[in-house]
Amino acid sequence: MKIWTWALLAAGLSFGVAVAAERSIVQKDLTFAQSSITVTVGDKVMWGNADNVTHNIHIKGSGETVDLGLQKYGEVLSHVFEKPGTYQILCSVHPRMRMTVIVQ
């Protein structure tokens, strides 16, 4: 991480400002590398497809469904979670692919 990023983090913390974070999840062997993660409102979660097949992530929670669209090998898709809640992350191509994102 670059020096200026640390400086921004320190500034944000010293003023009590929430600093959005990024979390990366790998999709490999038709599985999300983590079955559950907990993030903070405003955080960005990124999913990277390491499978040689196409995935299609859907995010369901807080009364809405988001379709991130088709995702080929090597592509990274992301979503910023703006509302607290528990979200189910599904792949419409592979129904057994599931994970949970808890937004606090």
Ligand SMILES: [Cu+2]
């Ligand atoms: Cu899939």
